[in-house]
Amino acid sequence: MTIAAVRTHRLSAPLHTPFVTALRRTTTIETLVVEVVDRDGRSGFGEAPQVWQVTGASVAGSEACVRELLGPMLTSRNPDDLVARCVEVDRAVAGNEAAKAAVDVALHDLAARRLGVPLVRLLGGTALTVPTDVTLAAGEAVDLASAARQRRADGFDVLKLKVGTDASGDLDRVRAVRAAVGPRIRVRLDANQGWTPREAVRVIRNIEDAGLDVELVEQPVHRADLDGLAWVSDRVSTPILADESVFGVRDLVEVIRRRAADLVNVKLAKCGGLRPARTLLDLAAAHGVGTVVGSMMESQVGVGAAASLVAAQGTTAVSDLDAAWWLAWTPVRGGVRYEGATVVLPDEPGLGISSATEVKMQTRG
């Protein structure tokens, strides 16, 4: 059995609510879905989201990488030698983690379909539900409080508040959200590199002194400033989660070596797919570093793969898999769905995606 074709699909879908962070504002998901087809006509899907400000990946760049290099390399090869194919993909090109993740996930999806099992089974688990947090887009305190109440009513009990756009107002933002949702909802922050180390320590200590019970703070300082990240971690009690500072294994080794963070956010589009993501989760666990699996703003394809990984391997804190929840309609047919704060994996072979054309499926009633 061999791989017959590797296809790419450019997809675009609107969000029902603008997604705003310290790094960017977006109202659509722009993404590349990769389809690896075997000689029996079975397809495996994977996704390379465009995120100029975080990974630097673009739809055009990922498409070129797959069409010119990874696709031709895989054609006529045996898809059942999954590890060998994924190693070849990883070694074939520098950078391009999103494109490599899309191909790695498509190969895993195809392998699971060929065995007739959900992707989570291929990864060594059986759970078909995974809890997720939900993000509150960066904004003013009054709007955040209102969004927090809505998300609680939607069934979410872990809220991730985007801060870091204006350090002087961040304490009031957290105070407003805590007042709006009460003590039982978990609140975590993501500054997306928006603070200096001194601002981070000041804001986090103020939040601690105010008793606002923040679970963790994600990426307080610039991604390259590991000394700054370690400096912040040393000076606050609240756990620090590294996101943009850790793409691959080498980055995580450096964070571990410097004790720069308490947890790491593993994302397929940063590390290059399921195979490297499993390595990162194992490495973190071996060194007592906590874990979250997240995603970029992407569709049911990428979120399904990340959720399958969490369902199989677990994380130490609730994962960050709400991306596809933000879609006004989904650009693919099938895949994960949301029930309140739960990501539900389909009990179907692979990711359960049946097509990746622009079908405009409604995501919510």
Ligand SMILES: [Mg+2]
């Ligand atoms: Mg983040």
